[in-house]
Amino acid sequence: MDNTFSQTVNREPVGTLFIKDVDRIDCATFDPSVGVTGKSWYVDVEVGGALDDNGFVYDFSLLKKLVKKILKETVDHALLIPIKSSSVEFESAGDNERWTLSAKTKLIGNNSTWTYECPKGSVYPVRSLKITRNIIEQECTKLVRHRLPNTIQKVAVKLRKEEGDAHSTFFRYTHGITGHEGLCQRLFHGHRSRVEVFVADERRTDLERYVAHDLFGSIVHIASVDQVTSGVYEPGMRMNRDESVSLAYTGSLGTYKAEIPLSRTFFVKSFTSIESITTEVAMHLKERFHIQAPVRVHCYEGIDKGAITEV
Numbered sequence: 564m565d566n567t568f569s570q571t572v573n574r575e576p577v578g579t580l581f582i583k584d585v586d587r588i589d590c591a592t593f594d595p596s597v598g599v600t601g602k603s604w605y606v607d608v609e610v611g612g613a614l615d616d617n618g619f620v621y622d623f624s625l626l627k628k629l630v631k632k633i634l635k636e637t638v639d640h641a642l643l644i645p646i647k648s649s650s651v652e653f654e655s656a657g658d659n660e661r662w663t664l665s666a667k668t669k670l671i672g673n674n675s676t677w678t679y680e681c682p683k684g685s686v687y688p689v690r691s692l693k694i695t696r697n698i699i700e701q702e703c704t705k706l707v708r709h710r711l712p713n714t715i716q717k718v719a720v721k722l723r724k725e726e727g728d729a730h731s732t733f734f735r736y737t738h739g740i741t742g743h744e745g746l747c748q749r750l751f752h753g754h755r756s757r758v759e760v761f762v763a764d765e766r767r768t769d770l771e772r773y774v775a776h777d778l779f780g781s782i783v784h785i786a787s788v789d790q791v792t793s794g795v796y797e798p799g800m801r802m803n804r805d806e807s808v809s810l811a812y813t814g815s816l817g818t819y820k821a822e823i824p825l826s827r828t829f830f831v832k833s834f835t836s837i838e839s840i841t842t843e844v845a846m847h848l849k850e851r852f853h854i855q856a857p858v859r860v861h862c863y864e865g866i867d868k869g870a871i872t873e874v
């Protein structure tokens with residue numbers, strides 16, 4: 564956002580405030596050229612308008628609460644779908660919605676289809692042909708603008724990627740946590756996550772790249788074997804086969820069902836929590852590379868949080 568606003572409007576006292584990292588979004592997006600992908604962003608906000616009796620554009624505390632509430636009710640932990648795309652089909656299914664999403668993606672090498680049957684609110688439909696960061700920023704800006712008073716003349720919501728260090732490796736995953744009482748039960752919510760690997764306390768960026776790119780294929784859905792209702796699966800791996808796997812479970816908000824390309828699904832034996840995923844990764848590295856020394860893995864769940872396992 565430029566800062567000319569406060570300089571050019573000089574008839575009444577005005578100002579522009581900003582809050583960096585007001586919230587973080589963890590969601591999933593559907594892109595016809597990539598498929599369903601986990602995403603995480605820092606959220607920054609700028610708001611400009613007339614000053615009140617305290618000299619505030621808007622109280623920081625109230626703005627933080629409002630932005631968090633709006634994001635939680637809309638895009639956070641949702642699957643964002645571009646409903647103007649010809650790759651997207653929608654049907655109502657009683658209390659649920661049913662979405663069919665077709666992707667042509669070089670990452671998988673075939674035409675692939677994701678289906679998602681979910682309680683209302685699990686999908687955030689966007690009136691666009693595709694979902695980009697810029698389009699989500701515009702959508703969030705509209706949502707926040709709409710809930711602020713008329714004294715506010717300018718709003719900008721910006722999404723910022725986590726940078727990491729020069730050697731950081733990231734992967735993107737979606738998952739649903741069957742028994743979670745909150746929005747993490749949604750089968751397609753996701754994260755952009757860093758992975759760090761240490762062998763005998765020495766950082767191993769080669770193994771980090773192996774985990775992100777080879778084991779998980781950079782973009783992956785992580786399912787537990789007890790979520791599978793039909794299709795083949797093998798815990799601890801992704802299977803490079805041109806077929807789908809069906810997942811289903813019921814949480815406190817309703818029933819979730821999905822069909823996902825098998826080559827994009829990694830199966831864990833127990834839970835899809837970050838603790839279980841990290842343990843699965845550490846065990847895999849130890850066995851696959853016959854490592855005798857202690858292997859310590861830090862897998863993030865989105866930004867600044869995650870789990871550590873040493874084996």
Ligand SMILES: Nc1nc2c(c(=O)[nH]1)N=C([C@H](O)[C@H](O)COP(=O)(O)OP(=O)(O)OP(=O)(O)O)CN2
Nearest residue numbers: 589640740743745746747752835836837838864865
């Ligand atoms: N110990 C764990 N706790 C939680 C896990 C987990 O794997 N291990 N996972 C989740 C969800 O998957 C969720 O996506 C985490 O996102 P988060 O933003 O922390 O969840 P909230 O929306 O509940 O948090 P806010 O700070 O309110 O945004 C949850 N917990």
